Amino acid sequence: MKPLFKSGPSPHVRVILAVGAALALMVADYSEQPPELLRTALSLLTYPLQFAADRPSQLVREIRVRFVNQQRLRDENAELQRENLLLKARLQQFAALEAENARLRELLGSSLDVSDRVLIAEVMAIDLAPYRQQVMINRGSNAGVFIGQPVLDANAVMGQVIRVTPFYSVVLLITDPDHALPVEINRTGFRTIAAGRGPNLDLELLYIPKNADVQVGDLVLTSGMDGRFPPGYPVARVKTVRQDPDNPFTTVIAEPTARLDRSREVLLVWSHNENLRAQALAAEAFKPSEFSK
Structure with missing residues (x-):
C-alpha cells in the first residue's frame, strides 16, 4: 500500500542520518575535548526523566530508613529506661549501704572508747x-x-x-x-x-x-x-x-x-x-x- 502523501526523507535516508549522528557523537565523546556544552544540555534534558524514574525507589528507601530509625529509637529508649531503673535501684542500695557504713563507723568509733571486748x-x-x-x-x-x-x-x-x-x-x-x-x-x-x-x-x-x-x-x-x-x-x-x-x-x-x-x-x-x-x-x-x- 502506497501512502497518499510523500513527506520528508525516505526511511533509508533516515537510517543513514541516525547512524551518522550516532557515530559523530561517539567520536566526539571519545575525543580529548568533548563538547561539554552539548553534554550539559543533554543532561538537563534527561534529568527530569531520570529523577522521575529514581523517585519511587528513593521514597521506598527513605520510608524504610525512617521506620528503622523509629524502631531503633524506641528500643534505645526502652533500654535507657531499664538502665535508669537499675541505676535508681542501685543508688538506693548505695544510700542504704552508705548509711549502714556510717552506723558501723560510729559503732566502731564508740568501741574504741570502751576498754572491754565488744562484738557487733x-x-x-x-x-x-x-x-x-x-x-x-x-x-x-x-x-x-x-x-x-x-x-x-x-x-x-x-x-x-x-x-x-x-x-x-x-x-x-x-x-x-x-x-x-x-x-x-x-x-x-x-x-x-x-x-x-x-x-x-x-x-x-x-x-x-x-x-x-x-x-x-x-x-x-x-x-x-x-x-x-x-x-x-x-x-x-x-x-x-x-x-x-x-x-x-x-x-x-x-x-x-x-x-x-x-x-x-x-x-x-x-x-x-x-x-x-x-x-x-x-x-x-x-x-x-x-x-x-
Whole structure:
C-alpha cells in the first residue's frame, strides 16, 4: 500500500542520518575535548526523566530508613529506661549501704572508747507489745553471748541480754517497765536507780531526796553496783526535775542517750573484770516475757 502523501526523507535516508549522528557523537565523546556544552544540555534534558524514574525507589528507601530509625529509637529508649531503673535501684542500695557504713563507723568509733571486748550484732526484730521493750539480735551462745550481758549502741547503754539461744538472743531495753539499773549522776556522784517507764522511752530516777543536787542536763552513768554493767557507761540525761508536795521524793525524768528506737546495730560487751562477768552469770536472770515479732 502506497501512502497518499510523500513527506520528508525516505526511511533509508533516515537510517543513514541516525547512524551518522550516532557515530559523530561517539567520536566526539571519545575525543580529548568533548563538547561539554552539548553534554550539559543533554543532561538537563534527561534529568527530569531520570529523577522521575529514581523517585519511587528513593521514597521506598527513605520510608524504610525512617521506620528503622523509629524502631531503633524506641528500643534505645526502652533500654535507657531499664538502665535508669537499675541505676535508681542501685543508688538506693548505695544510700542504704552508705548509711549502714556510717552506723558501723560510729559503732566502731564508740568501741574504741570502751576498754572491754565488744562484738557487733544486728537487730533482727522488735517486740510490738505496747508495754514490752525488747529486741532480738542475731548473736547467740555460739558467739559467746550470755544472760545479763550488757548491750550498747554507738551512744550509750541500751539494755541487757535476758534470753540466749545458739543463734539469737533477746535484749531487754532499759526503758522496759521490768528493768531497773543502778546509776549515778556524773556531776555529783549521787547514786540512784533508773527504772524504765515503757512506751514513752524515758527513765525515772527513783528515791531521790528533795535536797539532792540534781539538775536538768546532768549525765547519768552506770554505777557498776549491780554486778552486770561495768561502771562509767553513759545511760541518760536528766530532762525534768519536779518537786511534788505529795511525794516525799523528787520526781526526776531522764532521757536515754541511746537511740533505742532507731539503732540497727548494737555492741555486746565482755568486761575485762572477770568478777563482774561471774556475778552476771550467777545472778538470777529477769523473767523474760513471751517474745513476738
